Amino acid sequence: MTEKIVYCEYFELLKNKCRGIYLDSEANITVKSPASMANVGPGFDIIGVALSHPNDILSIYIRKGKGDLEIQVEGEEVLQGKKNLVYFIAENFLKSCDVLQTSSIELKLKKGVPVSMGLGSSAASSVAIVEALRIALGIELSKRELILLSACGELYAAGALHYDNVSASYLGGMVLTEHNSMEFLKLPVLDRAFFSIIMPTSLSGREGKTMEARKLIPDKIGLRESIKQSSAFGKLISSLFLNDIKMFGEAINIDFIAEPYRKAMIPYYSELKKEALEIGALGFNIAGAGPSVFAVSDSEKKAEELGKSLVKYLQDRGISAKYLITRPSVNGVMEEEIIRSP
Amino acid sequence: MTEKIVYCEYFELLKNKCRGIYLDSEANITVKSPASMANVGPGFDIIGVALSHPNDILSIYIRKGKGDLEIQVEGEEVLQGKKNLVYFIAENFLKSCDVLQTSSIELKLKKGVPVSMGLGSSAASSVAIVEALRIALGIELSKRELILLSACGELYAAGALHYDNVSASYLGGMVLTEHNSMEFLKLPVLDRAFFSIIMPTSLSGREGKTMEARKLIPDKIGLRESIKQSSAFGKLISSLFLNDIKMFGEAINIDFIAEPYRKAMIPYYSELKKEALEIGALGFNIAGAGPSVFAVSDSEKKAEELGKSLVKYLQDRGISAKYLITRPSVNGVMEEEIIRSP
Structure with a gap:
């Protein structure tokens, strides 16, 4: 097994605060950590939304011992054993x-969030382990510090700190x-939003996908495009x-930074968008x-219809795909079970 | 008198709707139209705020006649007579x-908003005349259409349509x-915001200032800067x-589009900003x-202190300046008096 050498400065936080x-x-201790979706249209690198499901479930078993750290990972697509972030x-x-x-500590990760699909798989796992260890050790860190620490997982998985x-x-x-x-500012959650997430499964599981996807984006943007993006x-x-789902939908249709460049990676993207809106x-x-795409609607029925129709659209063109229906989640990472035996 | 030839497509709106x-x-008919401040930090070209004062006052007198249009303009700094927008x-x-x-129609403009100072002088006048004529003629246009029509004044004054x-x-x-x-989306107004607006008077009154100020800004922006601007x-x-004045202040300190380039036009800008925050x-x-600058505070007393101190800072360095204290205004253009004699 080749070891990946990654240095994350935020571990210094712990040295200073928790030695x-x-x-x-x-x-x-068992925690549940939600999938998430970043960018959400015009919010490249500045916004993310937690999803009601899927989730990663992480358990941590602490016993008296000599400092062993073991890990067991359930989920075929994800890096196994000590390679896992x-x-x-x-x-x-x-x-x-x-x-x-x-x-001695034993970790057990039940991977529920699909890997390399654009659903924040590495973030869900990173947040889960940081939260589980915070609870286990009774460490007092701010939410901001816990987020910075979790970003070390993004550095490990994608080669850059994303928040x-x-x-x-x-x-x-x-x-x-x-x-x-x-x-990090938590914003209100829309009452009636449903996301139909379409996953082109034949494109999944590629390591380094996020890094590749970032390289597609030019390092300069036109002033007019930047203004339109901000607006x-x-x-x-x-x-x-305003809890205005229609306004939300109109806004997320727009992106001048990532969509124009990344859509080339996704077969039939423009056609699929047209179809979805129709x-x-x-x-x-x-x-x-990516490579997943998402459609927003205001009812579960419409979300199901969108999921089925868009998957069929891809399948009819020889692209294997599946869909899931999910919603924005008010809750982030949560403890499922804490049992202590003093 | 040389005539300025400007064609504004939004007048076609009227031809189609109001012929x-x-x-x-x-x-x-008399209307009062407020000064405004655009950009407000990171909102270049996408946000403006109406101010409680100063205002332009426009009166329109309609009499039976043969189609004469006359205008009288009070205010030395502004273009007089038929040259006025x-x-x-x-x-x-x-x-x-x-x-x-x-x-026959007679117009009387009492110019209250200082000209070429960055306080939306041309916008205040444009909005005033559009609103006065809307009332006079009983025309049914949407707010959006009235704003587009008012932007014709910006085209006339600054050579470009700004909204x-x-x-x-x-x-x-x-x-x-x-x-x-x-x-155009009207956003909530902060309860406790006071603006201290510092006007370097020696820099005022230059025609074409807005156009010059736009030329200073490059037509591309770095991806990182664009992301920081949007965030x-x-x-x-x-x-x-959230009605959070502290958060508002922190946000308006930031601008990667206009401030880095335009501050060179304003003597001692960086020193003045440092002084204000201190x-x-x-x-x-x-x-x-510009060339005016503004400081945000949460009390009238602090606003006065800022106004006096910053004007003194400039005066001590040989720059003539004055200040005014104003607030965001919930109201836009308003009728002051309507008298009809059938």
């Missing part, structure tokens, strides 16, 4: 806190990353506070870095 | 509606221009819905296309 914390009890975060986290000497998926998975709802101050983003933010989607765009 | 409206009564709009408006044959100042002056409050759909703009919009301003940036 010398010791585990003195046995414990079983959950192990990377746990190992660095525990080292930074000096906690492994008197305990849009991890902040959504941590906090729940739609979350704005304000890049100038590195703040659409302002409309998107307003639609959340069937009655309120909005349509790429999910995160 | 053949006739005036059959004598009337005196109010005349330009009125003449084209009335021609498009075919109303001059049986009436940020006219939409704010028309609707009141803070108004988002959504460029993709050309929609700050998202924060600005959120601050309005004295306790919550935010500071350029008002519209």
Whole structure:
């Protein structure tokens, strides 16, 4: 097994704040961490939304021991054993806190979020392990610090620190990353939004996909396009506070940064968008870095119709695909079970 | 007098909707139209805010007559007589509606908004004449159409159609221009915001200033800067819905489009911003296309202190300046008096 060497500065946070914390009890802790969707139209790199499902489930079993760290990963598509980013975060986290000497820890990840599909799979796992260790160790860190730590998983998985998926998975709802101050603002969640997520399954599972997808985007953007992007983003933010699903749909149709370049990676993208809007989607765009796409509607029935029709559209053209219906989730990562035996 | 030839397509609106409206009564109509501030930090070309004062006051006197149109303009800094944009709009408006044959109209503009100072002077006048004529003629146009018509004044005054100042002056409050759909969204107004507007008077009154100020801005922007601009703009919009003046101040400090280039036109700009934030301003940036600058605070007392200190800072360095204290206004253009004699 080749080891991936990644240094994430946020582990220094733990060294400064948490050195010398010791585990003195046995414990079983299980957390559930939601999938998420970044970009959401005109919000490239600045917004993410937590989804009601799918989720990653992570359990951590702490026993007296000699500092062993073991991991078991369920899910064929995802990196197994010590290659999984959950192990990377746990190992660095525990080292930074000096906690492994008197305990042994076993991790069990049930991977529910599809990998490399644009649904924040690495973020869901990263947030899960950070939250589980926070609970296990009783560490007092701010939400902001916990998000920064979770972003170490993005650095490990995608080669860059992104905050849009991890902040959504941590906090729940739609979350704005304000890049100038590195703040995370949880925004209101639309009451009636349904997402039909279409996954072209033949394109899944490619490692390094997010990094490739970023390279497609030019490093300059026209002034007019930047203005139009910001104005659409302002409309998107307003639609959340106004709880206006129609306005939200119109806003998420627009993107001058990622969609024009990334759509080439997705077979029949433009045709699919046209089809979705004709069937009655309120909005349509790429999910995160793709290759999944999503349609927005205001009823479960319409969402099902969109899912079925768009999958059929792709299948009729020889592209294997499946869909899932999900909603924005008010909740982020949550504890499922905590059992301590002192 | 040289005539300025400007063609504005929105007058066609009137031809299609209002041809053949006739005036059959004598009337005196007076409207008050507020100053406004565009850009407001990261909102270049997409946001404007109406101000509680200063205002332009426009009166229109309609008498039976043979189609004469006269104008009287009070205010030394502004273009007089038929050169004034109010005349330009009125003449084209009335021609498009075919109303001059049986009436004569006299216009009187009391110019309250300082000219070429970044406070939406041309927008205030344009909105005033469009609103006064709308009332006089009883024309049914949507707010959106009235804003588009008012933008003809910007085309006349600054050589380009801008909507940020006219939409704010028309609707009141803070108004988002959504460029993709050309929609105007009125946003909530902050309860406690005070603006200290510092006007370097020696720089005022230059015709073509806005056009020059636009030429300073490059036609491409870095991807990172565009993302940071959008995230700050998202924060600005959120601050309005959350009524969070501190968040608003932090957001308006940020601008990667206009401020980095335009600040060179404003003597001691960077020093002034530093000084303002040290004295306790919550935010500071350029008002519209400048040369005025503005500081945000949450009390009248602090606003006065900022105004005095920043003017003194400039005066001590040989720059003549004055200040005014104003607030965001919920109201846009309003009728002051309507008298009809059938």
